[in-house]
Amino acid sequence: MIEFSNVSFGYPSKKGLARIFENLNFTIQDNEFFCLIGPSGCGKTTLLRNVAGFEHPTEGVILNNGKPIEGIDYKRAMVFQDDAVFPWMTVYKNVEYGLKVRGVPEDIRKEKAGYYIRLVGLEGYENALPKELSGGMRKRVDLARVLANEPDVLLMDEPFGALDAMTKESLQEKLVQIWNESKRTIFFITHDIEEALFLGDRVGLLHRLSDGGELTFYDIPFARPRDIYLKQEPEFQIMRRDLTEKFHKCGNRG
Numbered sequence: 001m002i003e004f005s006n007v008s009f010g011y012p013s014k015k016g017l018a019r020i021f022e023n024l025n026f027t028i029q030d031n032e033f034f035c036l037i038g039p040s041g042c043g044k045t046t047l048l049r050n051v052a053g054f055e056h057p058t059e060g061v062i063l064n065n066g067k068p069i070e071g072i073d074y075k076r077a078m079v080f081q082d083d084a085v086f087p088w089m090t091v092y093k094n095v096e097y098g099l100k101v102r103g104v105p106e107d108i109r110k111e112k113a114g115y116y117i118r119l120v121g122l123e124g125y126e127n128a129l130p131k132e133l134s135g136g137m138r139k140r141v142d143l144a145r146v147l148a149n150e151p152d153v154l155l156m157d158e159p160f161g162a163l164d165a166m167t168k169e170s171l172q173e174k175l176v177q178i179w180n181e182s183k184r185t186i187f188f189i190t191h192d193i194e195e196a197l198f199l200g201d202r203v204g205l206l207h208r209l210s211d212g213g214e215l216t217f218y219d220i221p222f223a224r225p226r227d228i229y230l231k232q233e234p235e236f237q238i239m240r241r242d243l244t245e246k247f248h249k250c251g252n253r254g
């Protein structure tokens with residue numbers, strides 16, 4: 001469980017603190033798929049970086065299972081828009097890398113890397129180099145790389161933002177399938193309301209501080225397992241329209 005208690009953050013600037021968000025109070029439950037949306041610059045990435053332990057609240061505290069987050073930890077893994085695979089390593093070497101760094105014995109590395117490569121659908125590509133793969137396949141390597149460390153919390157910052165629409169949909173489906181099979185907490189940032197509604201249990205809409213800085217929540221009622229055809233259902237479309245309206249009202253100036 002991740003608890004935000006009176007969390008405020010500002011970046012140091014010449015004029016003092018450049019405040020980004022203030023007094024956030026909310027909880028992300030264990031195994032929840034939480035999606036955060038909000039206008040550009042409202043502080044989504046900054047909030048995620050605070051959970052990762054790259055930044056620290058200027059006031060308040062973020063607790064992970066009751067303990068303040070004080071620094072980075074492989075149990076809270078980040079996935080970025082640009083994949084973080086090593087171009088000179090094969091798929092297999094990339095996926096086992098984190099385990100190797102932590103001194104996990106070779107037989108366990110082999111078993112786990114093999115499992116996660118299969119899970120993301122890259123069986124047969126173990127010896128391929130990233131440059132031989134498509135963007136979507138590299139993203140799968142990136143996912144397997146992170147999952148192999150078996151993090152409790154996945155922190156995903158627009159991970160599919162740079163992919164074409166078809167590849168993005170297939171990865172969204174893959175991610176919900178993986179999440180269904182081995183539940184873990186996911187904190188997912190996106191600009192794409194449809195993506196948030198398809199993936200999440202709950203969506204948070206963060207307003208810019210200059211527009212009030214509120215964080216409002218919407219439960220997503222769609223049953224699981226979900227497949228991509230959900231997006232065509234009338235209930236989905238209604239919720240998408242409603243949330244899009246709220247998104248624009250909260251000062252989205254692009």
Ligand SMILES: Nc1ncnc2c1ncn2[C@@H]1O[C@H](COP(=O)(O)OP(=O)(O)OP(=O)(O)O)[C@@H](O)[C@H]1O
Nearest residue numbers: 011012018020038039040041042043044045046047
């Ligand atoms: N390292 C930094 N130092 C100072 N200011 C920063 C730093 N990183 C981000 N900011 C500022 O903090 C604000 C919030 O940035 P952040 O990237 O968290 O927003 P965001 O909601 O993720 O935006 P986007 O949707 O465009 O990615 C912006 O005004 C940005 O310019």
